[in-house]
Amino acid sequence: MQVNEFRILVLNPGSTSTKIGVFDNERSIFEKTLRHDIDKINQYSTIIDQYEFRKQTILETLDEEGINISKLNAVCGRGGLLRPIEGGTYTVNNQMLEDLKKGFAGQHASNLGGIIAYEIASGLNIPAYIVDPVVVDEMEEIAKVSGIPSIKRRSIFHALNQKAVARRVASEFNKKYEEMNLVVTHMGGGITIGVHKQGRVIDVNNGLHGDGPFSPERAGTVPAGDLVSMCYSGDFFREEMMKKLVGQGGLVGYLGTNDAVEVEKMIEAGDEKAALIYAAMAYQIAKEIGCASAVLKGKVDAIVLTGGLAYSKKFIQDISSYIDWIADVLVIPGENELQALAEGALRVLKNEEKAKSYPNTKQELALESQF
Numbered sequence: 001m002q003v004n005e006f007r008i009l010v011l012n013p014g015s016t017s018t019k020i021g022v023f024d025n026e027r028s029i030f031e032k033t034l035r036h037d038i039d040k041i042n043q044y045s046t047i048i049d050q051y052e053f054r055k056q057t058i059l060e061t062l063d064e065e066g067i068n069i070s071k072l073n074a075v076c077g078r079g080g081l082l083r084p085i086e087g088g089t090y091t092v093n094n095q096m097l098e099d100l101k102k103g104f105a106g107q108h109a110s111n112l113g114g115i116i117a118y119e120i121a122s123g124l125n126i127p128a129y130i131v132d133p134v135v136v137d138e139m140e141e142i143a144k145v146s147g148i149p150s151i152k153r154r155s156i157f158h159a160l161n162q163k164a165v166a167r168r169v170a171s172e173f174n175k176k177y178e179e180m181n182l183v184v185t186h187m188g189g190g191i192t193i194g195v196h197k198q199g200r201v202i203d204v205n206n207g208l209h210g211d212g213p214f215s216p217e218r219a220g221t222v223p224a225g226d227l228v229s230m231c232y233s234g235d236f237f238r239e240e241m242m243k244k245l246v247g248q249g250g251l252v253g254y255l256g257t258n259d260a261v262e263v264e265k266m267i268e269a270g271d272e273k274a275a276l277i278y279a280a281m282a283y284q285i286a287k288e289i290g291c292a293s294a295v296l297k298g299k300v301d302a303i304v305l306t307g308g309l310a311y312s313k314k315f316i317q318d319i320s321s322y323i324d325w326i327a328d329v330l331v332i333p334g335e336n337e338l339q340a341l342a343e344g345a346l347r348v349l350k351n352e353e354k355a356k357s358y359p360n361t362k363q364e365l366a367l368e369s370q371f
C-alpha cells in the first residue's frame with residue numbers, strides 16, 4: 001500500500017447472505033458473497049442473534065483468503081433500520097449500537113452491518129462507519145403528509161445504491177450530485193423511486209412497508225379500504241397480513257416466484273397471466289416515475305433505472321415506453337453497494353467529508369420506536 005492509501009473492510013448483510021469486500025482506496029482487492037445455510041439462519045429467533053455466527057464466518061473467510069486484518073484502516077457496514085437521519089457517513093456510536101440491537105424501526109438484516117463493523121473495528125482500534133442506511137430521511141415535510149393525521153409517510157429505501165448511482169451519473173455529466181435533478185429507480189426484491197433534487201432525496205416511496213409500485217415480493221400501495229376489510233375479516237393473523245405486504249406480495253403473490261428471469265420464461269412459454277402481471281409491474285413503476293417527475297416540476301436531468309431487474313432488456317423497454325418523453329433514461333443494472341460503502345468511508349478517511357454523529361438532532365433523539 002502507498003502513503004495516503006487506506007484499506008477498508010466493507011460488510012453488507014442480507015437476509016440469507018453477507019457480502020464482504022476489501023478495498024484499497026476505491027480499488028476492490030477482494031469481494032465475496034458468503035451464503036448462509038437457511039437452516040442455520042433459522043436456528044436464531046431474531047436477526048441480532050445471528051451476530052456472532054456471521055462475524056466468525058467473516059473473520060474465518062478473511063483468514064482463509066490470507067487477508068491480514070491488522071492492516072485495515074477502517075471497517076464500514078451497511079446501516080439498518082435506525083432513526084430517520086440525513087444521508088452520509090456516520091461513526092458507529094453507542095446510541096447507534098443500541099438502536100440497531102433493538103431494531104429501532106424494525107428488524108432487517110442490515111441492522112447487523114454496523115454492529116459487526118464496530119466489533120471488528122474496536123478490536124483493531126480503528127474507526128467503524130455506516131453509510132446511507134435504508135432510513136435516510138431527506139424528505140420535505142409536504143411529502144410526509146399522508147391524509148390520515150396519525151400516519152406520517154416514511155422514508156425507507158435503497159439509499160446506499162440510489163445515492164451511489166446518482167453520484168456516478170452526476171460525474172458522467174461532469175457535474176456535482178448537488179447540481180443535478182434525478183429520478184432514481186432501484187428495482188430489486190423491493191422497488192423504490194427517489195426524487196433526487198440537488199443532492200437530497202426529497203420524496204421517495206417506503207419500499208418496505210407497503211407503498212409505491214408492487215415488486216418481486218412486496219405489495220406496494222393497495223386499495224386501503226379493501227386492506228382494512230381483509231384485516232378485520234377474521235381470516236388472517238397480523239403476521240399473515242404483514243407477509244402479504246412484504247415477502248408474499250407482488251410477483252410472489254400472483255405467480256409464486258420472486259425471480260423475474262423465471263417470469264420471463266413463463267411469458268415466453270405463453271403464460272398470459274404472467275404477461276399481464278409483469279406488464280403491470282412495469283406500468284406501476286412508470287406511473288411512480290411520472291409522479292416523481294411532477295415533484296421536480298418536469299425539470300429532470302435524467303431518469304436512472306438500477307437494481308437486478310434493470311438487467312432485463314424487456315422490462316427496461318416496457319418502462320421506457322411510458323416515460324422516455326420526460327428525460328433521458330440511463331440504465332445502470334445491479335447494485336454497487338460494497339463499492340458505495342468503501343467510497344463513503346474513504347471520503348471521511350481522506351477528510352473530504354466529516355463523519356456525522358448519530359443521531360444528528362435533538363428531535364431525532366426524542367423519537368420513540370413504533371416497533
Ligand SMILES: Nc1ncnc2c1ncn2[C@@H]1O[C@H](COP(=O)(O)OP(=O)(O)OP(=O)(O)O)[C@@H](O)[C@H]1O
Pocket residue numbers: 187188189190191216258259260261262307308309310311312313334335
Ligand atoms: N438478467 C435478469 N433479467 C431479469 N431479471 C433479473 C435479472 N437478473 C436479476 N433479475 C431480477 O432482479 C430481482 C432481484 O434484484 P436484486 O438482486 O437487486 O434484489 P435484492 O438485492 O435481493 O433486493 P433489494 O435490491 O431490494 O435489496 C429478481 O427478481 C431477479 O430475478
Ligand SMILES: CCCC(=O)O
Pocket residue numbers: 134156157158189190191192206207208
Ligand atoms: C427498501 C429497503 C431495502 C430493502 O428492500 O430491503
